[in-house]
Amino acid sequence: MSKYGGYQGKILKIDLSTRNISDYEITDSERELYLGGKILAAKIIYDNIKRKIDAFDPENLLVITTGPLNGLLAPCSSRFNISGISPLTGLLTSSNCGGTFGMKLKAAGYDALIVTGKSKERIYIEINDDKVEFKNADSLWGKECMATQEELQNMQANPKLKTGKIVIGPAGENLVRYACILSDERAAGRGGLGAVMGAKNLKAITVQGTHKIEVKEKEKYQALIKKWIEYLRKHPLTGNQLPRLGTAGLIAPMQAKNILSTKNFSSGRFDKFESVSGEVLAEKYLVKNSGCISCPIHCTRVVSVNGKNVKGPELETLGLLGPNILNDNLEAILRWNYLLDELGMDTISFAGTLSFAMELNEKGMWDNGLEFGKIDKIDELIHDVAYRNGEVAYYIGEGSRIVSKKFGGSEFAGNVKGMELAAYEPRAAVGQGLGYAVSNRGGCHLNGGYNVILEGLGLSANQYTPKGKASFTMMFQDLMEAVSAGGSCLFTTYAIFPPSLIEKPNSKLTRFINKAIPHLGSAVALANRFPGILSLNLPTLFPHPLAISYATGMKLNFGKLKRIGERGYNLERIINLTLGMTCEDDSLPKRLTDERQQPDNKRSKVPLKKLKKTYYRVRGWDKLGRPTKSLIRRLRLPKDSAAQIYGAKAN
Amino acid sequence: MIKVNFFGVLRLDYKVSSMDVECSKNVTELLERISSQKSIPIDRLISCSFYINGKPATIRSRVFDGDEVMVMSPVAGG
C-alpha cells in the first residue's frame, strides 16, 4: 500500500522457473526517492542483481514499471518502461513504450511487474486483477507481433474488451540481440529486451483490470491537465510540427546542419535527403497522423504498406535506413520499418549494424554481399536476421560490436557500449557526441541528453564548441530521466522552449541566446550542483512536477524533480559499474573523435577527452567516472552502493 | 535563375516544394519575390532559416544566378 495517490502501491513478482507469484515490497520513502518508471526499475535491479550476469541468464530480470501519471489522462501519459540487462551491451537498459500495457497494468492494481527465472515450456502470462495464469504459447510461437496480439485478444474471455499486451516476434524468440517488445503498434525498441523475453520462453503478457487510481488533489490536477493540453496544442512544436511532420520533419534541418548521418557515419549530408524527408513522407505517403493513448500531440505517422494502414517510420529509421546506407527509396523504408516491427526488431540497431556491414564489405574486410545504395535484398535480409538464416544474417542479428570483434573495423562501428547510435552525426553536434559516449544505455540520443536540440535542431548554439556542453548534457539527462520516470512522453518537454524562441530563429533575442548558450555552462553547472535554487514551478512550460504533486500528494518542484533524475542517472551508472563497465566504455568510434567530418573544418570532430573530463567533474564523478562517496550520500543513493563500486572497504 | 527549395510546415501550408525565382540581389529580395508569386506573407518567410548552396545565410546574404537556396520554417526536436 502507499499513502500517495497516483500509485496502486503494489508490485507483482513472477518467477518463471518456480511459477511462484509474490508481492514485491517497496516503501513510500523509496517512491519519493525513485518515483517510478526507469528509475524505480533501476532500484529494483540494483537490489536484485549484484554481480555481472549474462543477459540470457534466467536470473536476469524484466522489470516493467509505470510512473505516477500513467493512467491519469495527463498528456502523453500512456508511456511505460521496461528494464533489464541488455544482450547488446551487457549493461542496464531501459526502453520506453507508448502502448496500452502500462495503463492496463495499473488498472489491474500494479505499479510494476517483475519477471525472473526461465520457463521450461513456451508460455504467455495472463493477468486479470489478482488472477495470474501461465498459459501454453506453442500456438503463438513463431507468429509475428501483430498476429500474436490479435490472437491473444481473441483468446480473452471477452474479446471485445481491449486487453493490454506486450509481445515478442520471431526475432525475440530467436535471440536477436536487439529484438524489441511490442505493445499495440508501439515498441520498447532499444536494448534487446525482446530477446530476454525469448530466452525466458515468454512470448507475451496480457493484462486487464478493474482498479481505479486515486488522485490526491483532483480539482487542481484536472485544471492543470486541461491547461497543459491546451498549451501543447498551441505550441509550434507539439501543436504543429510534430503532428504534421512527425519526428521525420528533422531530416531537412539535420541535412542543413551537417548532422544527418550518411554512409555509415562518414558524413553529415546526403545529396538525396529530400526523398526521405518528413515533407515528402507527408506529401506522398501519409494517410493520417495518430498517437499513443492520451496524447494530444499525435506525432505518429500512419502510412499504407501493401494496402494496409500501419505505423510509419520515425526520424531515426528514416535516417539510418536512408542516408546512412545511401538509400533514397522512401517506399522501401516504409516497408522495412513495418517488417522490422512485425518481426520484432529495433530499427536503429538493425540499420546501424547493416551500414557497418556494408562498409566492412566495401573495405574488403567481410565478404557479405551488402553494398551501400543497393537495396534489392534488404527485405529478404530482414527476414533472415529474425530467423537467423545463414552466416551474414546471423552476425547482423548479433549487433555491430560482435560483428566488429569478428571482422574488425571497431573504429567505424557505429555503436557505444555495444548499442548502435541514433541518426545524429555527432561531429557537427559535439555535445550530442558527449551524450552518446556517456549515456547509460549506450548509443542513445535521448539518454545522452539530446544536446542536439541546442546545437541546431531547435536553437542554434555553436555546434562545434565543447564549451558549456557538459553542463547542459547533465541538466537534460536528469530532467528527461525524471520526466520519463513520472510517466510522460519526453516530447512533452519540448514545450519548455517558449514559442517565440522557436518561431523566430532570426530575432535578436534568439540570436543572443544562441550566442550565450556556451557561456552559460557555469550557471547551469551551479544549478546542477544545487538544484535547490530551482525550487520553483513552471506550470505552463514544465508542468510535470506540479502534475505529479497534485496526483500523488508529494511536494515536488522543478529542482526536486531534477534531483530525482540525477539520482536515477547515478544509480544506473552504479549498476553499470557493478556489471563491469569502466570509464573506457564512455567512448565513441574513432572515426567520430579522430577524423574531421569536413576536411576544411578542423573543429568538425568530437573533442571527447575534453568533454568527458568536464562532464565527470560537473557530475561529481571521480577521474574514473565513478560517483564519489560524497555524491552517493548527497543523493541518498543506497548505502551499500559505494562498496559496490569501490570495494568492500568503502563504507 | 535561383532554385528555391522549401522545408518545414511552411511547405505543407502553401503546398510549395520548390520554385525557380529570378533574382540577382539578396535573400530579402528573393523572399519578396516568393511572397508575391506564391502569396506567402513576408513575415512568415522572414522567420525561416536560409541556406545558400548548403551554407547558412541571412536575409542580407547575396544570391547569384544558379544558386540553390533552402528556405526552412522553424523546426525542432526529435
Ligand code: SF4
Ligand atoms: S508525442 Fe508521439 S510518442 Fe509521445 S505520446 Fe504522443 S504519439 Fe506517443
